[in-house]
Amino acid sequence: MPGRESSVLVVGGAGYIGSHASHVLRRNGYQVIVYDNLSRGHRFLAEGFELIVADLADLSQLTPALKRVSGIMHFAADSQVGESMRNPRKYFSNNVQNGIALLNAALDAGVRKLVFSSTCAVYGIPATIPITEKTPRQPVNPYGMSKLFFENALEAYAWAYGLRSVSLRYFNAAGADESGIIGEVHDPETHLIPCALKAVMGERDSLEIFGTDYPTPDGTCSRDYVHVSDLAEAHVLAFQHLDNKQGAAQYNLGTGSGASVQEVIATIEEVTGKTVPRRIAPRRSGDPPELVADPSRAQAELGWKAKRSLREIVQTAWQWEQKLQRRCQDAALQR
Numbered sequence: 001m002p003g004r005e006s007s008v009l010v011v012g013g014a015g016y017i018g019s020h021a022s023h024v025l026r027r028n029g030y031q032v033i034v035y036d037n038l039s040r041g042h043r044f045l046a047e048g049f050e051l052i053v054a055d056l057a058d059l060s061q062l063t064p065a066l067k068r069v070s071g072i073m074h075f076a077a078d079s080q081v082g083e084s085m086r087n088p089r090k091y092f093s094n095n096v097q098n099g100i101a102l103l104n105a106a107l108d109a110g111v112r113k114l115v116f117s118s119t120c121a122v123y124g125i126p127a128t129i130p131i132t133e134k135t136p137r138q139p140v141n142p143y144g145m146s147k148l149f150f151e152n153a154l155e156a157y158a159w160a161y162g163l164r165s166v167s168l169r170y171f172n173a174a175g176a177d178e179s180g181i182i183g184e185v186h187d188p189e190t191h192l193i194p195c196a197l198k199a200v201m202g203e204r205d206s207l208e209i210f211g212t213d214y215p216t217p218d219g220t221c222s223r224d225y226v227h228v229s230d231l232a233e234a235h236v237l238a239f240q241h242l243d244n245k246q247g248a249a250q251y252n253l254g255t256g257s258g259a260s261v262q263e264v265i266a267t268i269e270e271v272t273g274k275t276v277p278r279r280i281a282p283r284r285s286g287d288p289p290e291l292v293a294d295p296s297r298a299q300a301e302l303g304w305k306a307k308r309s310l311r312e313i314v315q316t317a318w319q320w321e322q323k324l325q326r327r328c329q330d331a332a333l334q335r
């Protein structure tokens with residue numbers, strides 16, 4: 001039986017970023033227990049790990065799992081901005097209510113260390129770029145509001161109960177683990193890079209470019225794309241940081257430079273050697289023109305810096321999308 005000290009509960013560990021964090025934790029010598037209700041996660045992304053399939057509200061499963069670990073990484077959340085506008089109830093139930101149930105169960109089980117999967121959506125539409133941690137947090141959709149609520153709860157729990165936490169505000173997570181074992185699987189898929197790659201592979205007719213009239217150099221939105229393996233490594237550094245740090249801290253995780261939709265498409269064409277079939281569509285509501293991180297606090301305090309380029313993001317995402325397509329074809333043949 002591995003020791004409690006080196007064991008981590010990865011809640012939502014069968015999802016995109018959680019599965020990458022599980023692998024990086026294991027590569028760093030941690031014992032990982034994945035806890036996931038598989039509502040959005042996938043069993044195959046947790047292959048090779050102990051997997052507890054249960055809801056956060058199910059204390060009969062959660063409490064014994066918490067008693068075996070020294071800390072938590074919390075990824076379990078709904079994360080689609082558009083859906084959160086149509087169905088806020090789902091976001092406040094899953095991201096806030098269930099999240100608080102997890103915090104309370106953690107306190108009761110004696111766990112005082114947590115790394116939280118937050119987002120740049122807590123900033124809403126920032127007045128200045130790059131975004132620092134001091135940029136006002138003014139979310140413009142229920143998804144961002146739900147994440148901000150949880151960050152605030154972590155601050156209150158730090159003062160009152162000594163819960164030590166780090167909230168990691170991701171910018172645009174993309175790419176896949178270099179091993180090719182895990183990667184991004186969303187249903188429906190809405191993110192730019194997988195949607196563009198699916199268009200290249202003929203899985204969708206074309207990529208829609210949401211708006212070409214933004215106040216940016218080429219008229220398309222600019223985002224800070226950060227490799228999921230870089231994000232996963234930040235989680236391990238944050239977890240280690242909590243060994244010597246009280247309170248609740250927050251860090252932006254991005255590269256510090258933006259790429260426009262057109263630049264991402266150009267990189268995809270370079271990497272795949274194929275054309276991205278595309279058409280211009282109206283703006284998508286709620287898209288800020290530009291979101292770019294100032295990641296210097298994470299570098300100064302966690303010793304973290306994104307190492308992988310946009311090209312590596314696209315290369316690994318391309319390898320993964322092709323694997324996913326073969327997997328779906330094999331499954332269809334077996335039916």
Ligand code: UFG
Pocket residue numbers: 079081119120121143171172173190191192193195207208209210211221222223261284287288291
């Ligand atoms: N885009 C397209 N076509 C598509 C998909 C996206 O043109 O088919 C554009 C979007 O308009 C945006 C950029 O590509 O300008 C990136 O869009 P994504 O959907 O990939 O990512 P978002 O920037 O919308 O979302 C990210 C995170 C969310 C977070 C949000 C904050 O994935 O979790 O930033 O704004 F909430």
